[in-house]
Amino acid sequence: MQSIIIFIITLGLFSYFLVYLNKRFSAGLHWKWLLLGYFSKILLGCLYGYIYLHYYGGDDTWYFNKGGAEEFDLLRTDPVGFFKPFNPIAAFERYEGWGKNWYYYLVDLEWSFITKPLGLFHIVSGGNYYINAVLFNFIQIWSALIFLKWVRKRFQVQGPWPFLLLCFFPPIAFWLSGIRGDGYLFLCMMLVIHAFDSLLTEFKKRSLCYLALGIVGVLIFRQQIMVLLAPALLVWYSVVRKNRLIGRTAVWVYGTLIALFILSSFLPPSYSIPLKIASLQNSYRQLHGKTILPLGQLDGSWVTYIKVLPQAFSNSFLRPFPWEAKGALQLFFSGSHLLFWFLLLFAVFRCRHQLLSLAKSPAIGSLLIFSVSLYLIIGFTVPYPGAIVRYIVPGMVFFYLWIRLVMFRPRNTN
Secondary structure, eight states, X not given: OHHHHHHHHHHHHHHHHHHHHHHHHTOOOOHHHHHHHHHHHHHHHHHHHHHHHHTTSOOHHHHHHHHHHHHHHHHHHOHHXXXXXXXXXXXXXXXXXXXXXXXXXXXXXXXXXXXXXXXXXXXXXXXXXXXXXXXXXXXXHHHHHHHHHHHHHHHOOOSSHHHHHHHTOHHHHTTTTSSSHHHHHHHHHHHHHHHHHHHHHOOXXXXXXXXXXXHHHHHHHOHHHHHHHHHHHHHHHHHHHSOOOHHHHHHHHHHHHHHHHHHHTTSOGGGOHHHHHHHHHHHHHTSOOSOOOOOOXXXXXXXXXXXXXXXXHHHHHTOSOGGGOOSHHHHHHHHHHHHHHHHHHHHHHHHHHHHHHHHTSHHHHHHHHHHHHXXXXXXXXXOOHXXXXXHTHHHHHHHHHHHHHHHTOOSOOO
Protein backbone atom coordinates (compact mmCIF):
# COMPACT_ATOMS: atom_id res chain seq x y z
CA MET A 1 0.00 0.00 0.00
CA GLN A 2 2.84 2.40 0.84
CA SER A 3 4.44 1.83 -2.59
CA ILE A 4 1.10 2.54 -4.30
CA ILE A 5 0.69 5.82 -2.39
CA ILE A 6 4.25 6.88 -3.25
CA PHE A 7 3.65 5.91 -6.89
CA ILE A 8 0.51 8.07 -7.07
CA ILE A 9 2.13 11.07 -5.36
CA THR A 10 5.24 10.81 -7.55
CA LEU A 11 3.12 10.51 -10.67
CA GLY A 12 1.15 13.60 -9.71
CA LEU A 13 4.25 15.71 -9.03
CA PHE A 14 6.06 14.69 -12.21
CA SER A 15 2.89 15.24 -14.24
CA TYR A 16 2.63 18.79 -12.89
CA PHE A 17 6.29 19.53 -13.70
CA LEU A 18 5.88 18.04 -17.17
CA VAL A 19 2.89 20.23 -18.00
CA TYR A 20 4.71 23.30 -16.68
CA LEU A 21 7.89 22.61 -18.66
CA ASN A 22 5.93 21.80 -21.81
CA LYS A 23 4.51 25.35 -21.82
CA ARG A 24 8.05 26.72 -21.97
CA PHE A 25 9.12 24.16 -24.57
CA SER A 26 6.40 25.36 -26.96
CA ALA A 27 5.81 22.10 -28.80
CA GLY A 28 2.16 23.04 -29.33
CA LEU A 29 0.87 19.92 -27.58
CA HIS A 30 -2.26 20.11 -25.43
CA TRP A 31 -1.66 19.09 -21.84
CA LYS A 32 -4.27 16.30 -22.09
CA TRP A 33 -2.35 14.56 -24.89
CA LEU A 34 0.89 15.15 -23.00
CA LEU A 35 -0.36 13.45 -19.85
CA LEU A 36 -2.02 10.62 -21.78
CA GLY A 37 1.28 9.97 -23.56
CA TYR A 38 3.20 10.13 -20.29
CA PHE A 39 0.80 7.74 -18.54
CA SER A 40 0.94 5.39 -21.53
CA LYS A 41 4.73 5.24 -21.42
CA ILE A 42 4.73 4.61 -17.66
CA LEU A 43 2.18 1.82 -18.10
CA LEU A 44 4.28 0.26 -20.89
CA GLY A 45 7.44 0.68 -18.81
CA CYS A 46 5.80 -1.12 -15.88
CA LEU A 47 4.52 -3.84 -18.23
CA TYR A 48 8.03 -4.17 -19.67
CA GLY A 49 9.51 -4.71 -16.23
CA TYR A 50 6.75 -7.12 -15.16
CA ILE A 51 7.08 -9.30 -18.27
CA TYR A 52 10.85 -9.53 -18.10
CA LEU A 53 10.83 -10.27 -14.37
CA HIS A 54 8.09 -12.90 -14.28
CA TYR A 55 8.54 -14.59 -17.67
CA TYR A 56 12.23 -14.11 -18.44
CA GLY A 57 13.76 -14.04 -14.96
CA GLY A 58 14.79 -10.39 -15.27
CA ASP A 59 17.13 -8.84 -17.82
CA ASP A 60 19.16 -5.66 -18.17
CA THR A 61 16.21 -3.49 -17.16
CA TRP A 62 16.19 -5.07 -13.68
CA TYR A 63 19.98 -5.03 -13.62
CA PHE A 64 19.92 -1.26 -14.12
CA ASN A 65 17.20 -0.89 -11.50
CA LYS A 66 19.34 -2.80 -9.00
CA GLY A 67 22.26 -0.61 -9.99
CA GLY A 68 20.25 2.42 -8.87
CA ALA A 69 20.06 0.99 -5.34
CA GLU A 70 23.81 0.32 -5.42
CA GLU A 71 24.47 3.89 -6.52
CA PHE A 72 22.36 5.17 -3.62
CA ASP A 73 24.47 3.16 -1.17
CA LEU A 74 27.61 4.53 -2.80
CA LEU A 75 26.30 8.08 -2.51
CA ARG A 76 25.70 7.60 1.22
CA THR A 77 29.02 5.97 1.98
CA ASP A 78 31.35 7.61 -0.58
CA PRO A 79 29.96 10.80 -2.18
CA VAL A 80 33.24 11.45 -4.00
CA GLY A 81 33.25 7.93 -5.43
CA PHE A 82 29.68 8.49 -6.67
CA PHE A 83 31.00 11.05 -9.18
CA LYS A 84 34.27 9.26 -9.96
CA PRO A 85 33.06 7.48 -13.17
CA PHE A 86 32.65 10.90 -14.84
CA ASN A 87 36.38 11.56 -14.46
CA PRO A 88 38.11 10.52 -17.71
CA ILE A 89 41.58 10.69 -16.17
CA ALA A 90 40.82 7.94 -13.65
CA ALA A 91 39.03 5.87 -16.30
CA PHE A 92 41.94 6.02 -18.75
CA GLU A 93 44.38 4.62 -16.20
CA ARG A 94 42.73 1.22 -15.95
CA TYR A 95 43.63 -0.46 -19.23
CA GLU A 96 46.41 -0.54 -21.77
CA GLY A 97 45.70 1.18 -25.04
CA TRP A 98 43.75 4.35 -25.77
CA GLY A 99 41.02 2.58 -27.73
CA LYS A 100 40.22 0.09 -24.96
CA ASN A 101 40.18 2.81 -22.31
CA TRP A 102 37.87 4.95 -24.43
CA TYR A 103 35.46 2.06 -24.99
CA TYR A 104 35.17 1.17 -21.32
CA TYR A 105 34.89 4.81 -20.32
CA LEU A 106 31.81 5.12 -22.53
CA VAL A 107 30.43 1.87 -21.07
CA ASP A 108 30.87 3.30 -17.58
CA LEU A 109 29.17 6.53 -18.62
CA GLU A 110 26.20 4.62 -20.03
CA TRP A 111 25.84 2.77 -16.74
CA SER A 112 26.20 6.01 -14.77
CA PHE A 113 23.68 8.04 -16.75
CA ILE A 114 21.05 5.33 -16.29
CA THR A 115 21.69 4.27 -12.70
CA LYS A 116 22.84 7.46 -10.95
CA PRO A 117 19.53 9.33 -11.50
CA LEU A 118 17.84 6.22 -10.08
CA GLY A 119 20.27 6.36 -7.17
CA LEU A 120 19.34 9.98 -6.45
CA PHE A 121 15.66 9.08 -6.77
CA HIS A 122 16.08 6.07 -4.48
CA ILE A 123 15.25 8.15 -1.41
CA VAL A 124 11.71 8.44 -2.84
CA SER A 125 11.29 5.14 -4.70
CA GLY A 126 13.20 2.88 -2.34
CA GLY A 127 14.41 1.02 -5.41
CA ASN A 128 10.90 0.07 -6.53
CA TYR A 129 11.09 -0.54 -10.29
CA TYR A 130 7.58 0.71 -11.01
CA ILE A 131 8.12 3.99 -9.18
CA ASN A 132 11.48 4.39 -10.94
CA ALA A 133 9.61 4.00 -14.25
CA VAL A 134 7.85 7.28 -13.46
CA LEU A 135 11.20 9.10 -13.31
CA PHE A 136 12.69 7.33 -16.30
CA ASN A 137 9.78 8.14 -18.59
CA PHE A 138 9.65 11.72 -17.34
CA ILE A 139 13.15 12.06 -18.84
CA GLN A 140 12.57 9.93 -21.92
CA ILE A 141 9.26 11.47 -22.97
CA TRP A 142 11.19 14.54 -24.12
CA SER A 143 12.30 12.53 -27.16
CA ALA A 144 8.63 12.37 -28.21
CA LEU A 145 8.21 16.11 -27.63
CA ILE A 146 11.33 16.95 -29.65
CA PHE A 147 10.15 14.56 -32.37
CA LEU A 148 6.76 16.31 -32.43
CA LYS A 149 8.34 19.75 -32.63
CA TRP A 150 10.72 18.70 -35.43
CA VAL A 151 8.04 16.97 -37.54
CA ARG A 152 5.67 19.93 -37.23
CA LYS A 153 8.38 22.39 -38.20
CA ARG A 154 9.87 20.36 -41.02
CA PHE A 155 6.68 18.99 -42.62
CA GLN A 156 4.10 21.53 -41.43
CA VAL A 157 1.70 18.90 -40.17
CA GLN A 158 -1.04 19.43 -37.63
CA GLY A 159 -2.25 17.39 -34.70
CA PRO A 160 -0.48 15.37 -32.01
CA TRP A 161 0.09 12.21 -34.08
CA PRO A 162 3.96 12.37 -34.15
CA PHE A 163 3.90 12.44 -30.35
CA LEU A 164 1.34 9.65 -30.21
CA LEU A 165 3.43 7.51 -32.56
CA LEU A 166 6.20 7.37 -29.96
CA CYS A 167 3.93 7.07 -26.91
CA PHE A 168 1.06 4.82 -28.01
CA PHE A 169 2.21 2.77 -30.99
CA PRO A 170 3.24 -0.52 -29.29
CA PRO A 171 6.03 -1.67 -31.68
CA ILE A 172 7.89 1.56 -30.83
CA ALA A 173 6.60 2.78 -27.46
CA PHE A 174 7.02 -0.54 -25.61
CA TRP A 175 10.74 -0.84 -26.31
CA LEU A 176 11.44 2.80 -25.44
CA SER A 177 9.70 2.71 -22.06
CA GLY A 178 11.61 0.09 -20.07
CA ILE A 179 14.49 1.18 -17.83
CA ARG A 180 17.51 0.73 -20.10
CA GLY A 181 19.62 2.76 -22.53
CA ASP A 182 17.34 2.60 -25.58
CA GLY A 183 15.14 5.46 -24.42
CA TYR A 184 18.10 7.70 -23.68
CA LEU A 185 19.67 6.80 -27.01
CA PHE A 186 16.62 7.91 -28.98
CA LEU A 187 16.41 11.12 -26.95
CA CYS A 188 20.00 11.93 -27.92
CA MET A 189 19.29 11.03 -31.55
CA MET A 190 16.38 13.47 -31.65
CA LEU A 191 18.62 16.19 -30.21
CA VAL A 192 21.06 15.55 -33.07
CA ILE A 193 18.41 15.51 -35.80
CA HIS A 194 16.45 18.53 -34.59
CA ALA A 195 19.57 20.62 -33.94
CA PHE A 196 21.20 19.57 -37.23
CA ASP A 197 18.08 20.51 -39.20
CA SER A 198 17.93 23.88 -37.43
CA LEU A 199 21.59 24.60 -38.21
CA LEU A 200 20.99 23.93 -41.90
CA THR A 201 18.42 26.72 -41.87
CA GLU A 202 20.02 29.20 -39.49
CA PHE A 203 23.19 29.11 -37.40
CA LYS A 204 22.49 29.46 -33.69
CA LYS A 205 24.86 28.76 -30.84
CA ARG A 206 22.08 27.06 -28.91
CA SER A 207 21.44 24.60 -31.76
CA LEU A 208 25.17 23.90 -32.00
CA CYS A 209 25.26 23.13 -28.27
CA TYR A 210 22.28 20.77 -28.59
CA LEU A 211 23.95 19.06 -31.55
CA ALA A 212 27.18 18.54 -29.58
CA LEU A 213 25.23 17.29 -26.56
CA GLY A 214 23.25 14.86 -28.71
CA ILE A 215 26.36 13.49 -30.45
CA VAL A 216 28.08 12.89 -27.11
CA GLY A 217 24.94 11.14 -25.86
CA VAL A 218 24.70 8.87 -28.90
CA LEU A 219 28.38 7.96 -28.53
CA ILE A 220 27.78 7.06 -24.89
CA PHE A 221 24.71 4.90 -25.41
CA ARG A 222 25.62 3.25 -28.74
CA GLN A 223 28.64 4.40 -30.71
CA GLN A 224 27.67 2.34 -33.75
CA ILE A 225 24.56 4.48 -34.24
CA MET A 226 26.71 7.58 -34.69
CA VAL A 227 28.84 5.77 -37.26
CA LEU A 228 25.68 4.99 -39.26
CA LEU A 229 24.05 8.38 -38.69
CA ALA A 230 27.07 10.47 -39.76
CA PRO A 231 27.02 9.58 -43.51
CA ALA A 232 23.23 10.06 -43.60
CA LEU A 233 23.68 13.56 -42.15
CA LEU A 234 26.41 14.21 -44.73
CA VAL A 235 23.95 13.33 -47.51
CA TRP A 236 21.33 15.58 -45.92
CA TYR A 237 23.83 18.46 -45.65
CA SER A 238 25.04 18.06 -49.24
CA VAL A 239 21.52 18.07 -50.67
CA VAL A 240 20.41 21.15 -48.71
CA ARG A 241 23.53 23.30 -48.72
CA LYS A 242 25.10 22.21 -52.03
CA ASN A 243 21.78 21.90 -53.89
CA ARG A 244 22.44 18.35 -55.06
CA LEU A 245 20.10 15.49 -55.92
CA ILE A 246 19.71 13.08 -53.04
CA GLY A 247 20.01 9.93 -55.16
CA ARG A 248 23.28 10.98 -56.77
CA THR A 249 24.66 12.24 -53.45
CA ALA A 250 23.77 9.02 -51.66
CA VAL A 251 25.47 6.97 -54.38
CA TRP A 252 28.67 9.01 -54.02
CA VAL A 253 28.73 8.97 -50.22
CA TYR A 254 27.80 5.34 -49.69
CA GLY A 255 29.68 4.15 -52.77
CA THR A 256 32.83 5.70 -51.28
CA LEU A 257 32.15 4.02 -47.94
CA ILE A 258 31.63 0.63 -49.58
CA ALA A 259 34.88 1.06 -51.54
CA LEU A 260 36.74 1.89 -48.32
CA PHE A 261 35.10 -1.10 -46.65
CA ILE A 262 36.34 -3.45 -49.37
CA LEU A 263 39.82 -1.92 -49.56
CA SER A 264 40.27 -2.12 -45.80
CA SER A 265 39.85 -5.90 -45.97
CA PHE A 266 43.31 -6.05 -47.60
CA LEU A 267 44.93 -4.04 -44.80
CA PRO A 268 46.39 -5.41 -41.54
CA PRO A 269 43.75 -6.77 -39.11
CA SER A 270 43.75 -3.67 -36.89
CA TYR A 271 42.60 -1.56 -39.89
CA SER A 272 40.17 -4.07 -41.44
CA ILE A 273 36.55 -2.89 -41.17
CA PRO A 274 35.10 -6.28 -42.25
CA LEU A 275 37.14 -7.95 -39.50
CA LYS A 276 35.91 -5.48 -36.87
CA ILE A 277 32.28 -6.12 -37.81
CA ALA A 278 32.96 -9.88 -37.81
CA SER A 279 34.42 -9.48 -34.31
CA LEU A 280 31.27 -7.66 -33.23
CA GLN A 281 29.16 -10.50 -34.63
CA ASN A 282 31.29 -13.01 -32.74
CA SER A 283 30.84 -11.09 -29.47
CA TYR A 284 27.05 -11.30 -29.89
CA ARG A 285 27.32 -15.03 -30.60
CA GLN A 286 28.91 -15.49 -27.16
CA LEU A 287 25.75 -14.24 -25.49
CA HIS A 288 22.98 -16.60 -24.47
CA GLY A 289 19.48 -16.48 -25.87
CA LYS A 290 16.52 -18.82 -26.04
CA THR A 291 16.09 -18.32 -29.79
CA ILE A 292 18.86 -17.84 -32.34
CA LEU A 293 18.19 -17.02 -35.98
CA PRO A 294 20.27 -18.57 -38.79
CA LEU A 295 23.19 -16.28 -39.56
CA GLY A 296 26.35 -17.14 -41.49
CA GLN A 297 29.76 -16.55 -39.96
CA LEU A 298 31.50 -13.35 -41.09
CA ASP A 299 35.26 -13.07 -41.44
CA GLY A 300 37.79 -10.56 -42.72
CA SER A 301 36.74 -11.07 -46.35
CA TRP A 302 34.17 -8.71 -47.83
CA VAL A 303 32.84 -11.60 -49.95
CA THR A 304 31.27 -13.23 -46.87
CA TYR A 305 29.09 -10.15 -46.42
CA ILE A 306 27.52 -10.71 -49.83
CA LYS A 307 26.83 -14.33 -48.91
CA VAL A 308 25.27 -13.41 -45.55
CA LEU A 309 23.29 -10.43 -46.92
CA PRO A 310 20.04 -12.39 -47.59
CA GLN A 311 20.07 -13.71 -44.02
CA ALA A 312 20.86 -10.27 -42.61
CA PHE A 313 17.92 -8.74 -44.49
CA SER A 314 15.57 -11.55 -43.51
CA ASN A 315 16.51 -11.47 -39.81
CA SER A 316 15.98 -7.74 -39.39
CA PHE A 317 13.12 -7.06 -41.84
CA LEU A 318 11.11 -10.30 -41.82
CA ARG A 319 11.87 -12.76 -39.02
CA PRO A 320 10.76 -14.37 -36.88
CA PHE A 321 7.92 -15.58 -39.07
CA PRO A 322 4.67 -16.18 -37.16
CA TRP A 323 5.19 -19.96 -37.18
CA GLU A 324 8.73 -19.49 -35.78
CA ALA A 325 7.71 -17.24 -32.88
CA LYS A 326 8.31 -18.67 -29.42
CA GLY A 327 6.46 -16.84 -26.71
CA ALA A 328 4.33 -13.71 -26.62
CA LEU A 329 7.13 -11.20 -27.20
CA GLN A 330 8.39 -12.94 -30.35
CA LEU A 331 4.84 -13.20 -31.63
CA PHE A 332 4.50 -9.46 -30.93
CA PHE A 333 7.74 -8.84 -32.85
CA SER A 334 6.55 -10.96 -35.76
CA GLY A 335 3.25 -9.10 -35.79
CA SER A 336 5.04 -5.74 -35.93
CA HIS A 337 6.87 -6.94 -39.06
CA LEU A 338 3.59 -7.95 -40.70
CA LEU A 339 2.04 -4.59 -39.79
CA PHE A 340 4.98 -2.69 -41.25
CA TRP A 341 4.88 -4.52 -44.58
CA PHE A 342 1.09 -4.25 -44.76
CA LEU A 343 1.19 -0.47 -44.24
CA LEU A 344 4.10 -0.03 -46.64
CA LEU A 345 2.35 -2.00 -49.39
CA PHE A 346 -0.87 -0.11 -48.70
CA ALA A 347 1.01 3.18 -49.10
CA VAL A 348 2.62 1.93 -52.32
CA PHE A 349 -0.73 1.02 -53.91
CA ARG A 350 -2.56 4.07 -52.57
CA CYS A 351 -0.04 6.82 -53.31
CA ARG A 352 3.20 5.46 -54.74
CA HIS A 353 4.09 8.77 -56.41
CA GLN A 354 4.00 10.62 -53.09
CA LEU A 355 5.96 7.76 -51.52
CA LEU A 356 8.84 8.25 -53.98
CA SER A 357 8.59 12.03 -53.89
CA LEU A 358 8.90 12.16 -50.11
CA ALA A 359 11.76 9.65 -50.13
CA LYS A 360 13.69 12.11 -52.34
CA SER A 361 13.38 14.92 -49.78
CA PRO A 362 16.62 15.64 -47.85
CA ALA A 363 15.30 14.92 -44.35
CA ILE A 364 13.22 11.80 -44.98
CA GLY A 365 15.50 10.40 -47.68
CA SER A 366 18.61 10.66 -45.49
CA LEU A 367 16.88 9.15 -42.46
CA LEU A 368 15.49 6.30 -44.57
CA ILE A 369 19.02 5.52 -45.77
CA PHE A 370 20.15 5.54 -42.15
CA SER A 371 17.28 3.21 -41.22
CA VAL A 372 18.13 0.70 -43.95
CA SER A 373 21.80 0.71 -42.94
CA LEU A 374 20.79 0.23 -39.28
CA TYR A 375 18.55 -2.74 -40.07
CA LEU A 376 21.24 -4.37 -42.20
CA ILE A 377 24.16 -3.92 -39.79
CA ILE A 378 22.02 -5.38 -37.00
CA GLY A 379 21.02 -8.22 -39.29
CA PHE A 380 24.71 -8.91 -40.01
CA THR A 381 25.79 -8.95 -36.37
CA VAL A 382 22.90 -9.94 -34.07
CA PRO A 383 21.31 -13.42 -34.29
CA TYR A 384 18.82 -12.98 -31.42
CA PRO A 385 15.31 -11.66 -32.22
CA GLY A 386 14.90 -10.26 -28.70
CA ALA A 387 17.91 -7.98 -29.23
CA ILE A 388 17.14 -7.17 -32.87
CA VAL A 389 13.69 -5.80 -32.05
CA ARG A 390 15.15 -3.26 -29.59
CA TYR A 391 18.08 -2.22 -31.74
CA ILE A 392 16.02 -1.46 -34.87
CA VAL A 393 13.53 0.84 -33.11
CA PRO A 394 15.24 4.12 -34.20
CA GLY A 395 15.02 3.03 -37.82
CA MET A 396 11.46 1.82 -37.31
CA VAL A 397 10.44 5.31 -36.18
CA PHE A 398 11.60 6.90 -39.44
CA PHE A 399 10.05 4.18 -41.59
CA TYR A 400 6.68 4.73 -39.95
CA LEU A 401 7.10 8.51 -40.16
CA TRP A 402 7.63 8.18 -43.92
CA ILE A 403 4.57 5.97 -44.35
CA ARG A 404 2.38 8.21 -42.17
CA LEU A 405 3.40 11.38 -44.01
CA VAL A 406 2.76 9.77 -47.38
CA MET A 407 -0.66 8.44 -46.48
CA PHE A 408 -1.83 11.87 -45.34
CA ARG A 409 -0.07 13.88 -48.07
CA PRO A 410 1.97 16.56 -46.28
CA ARG A 411 2.01 20.05 -47.79
CA ASN A 412 5.79 20.46 -47.51
CA THR A 413 8.28 17.68 -48.19
CA ASN A 414 11.51 19.68 -48.20
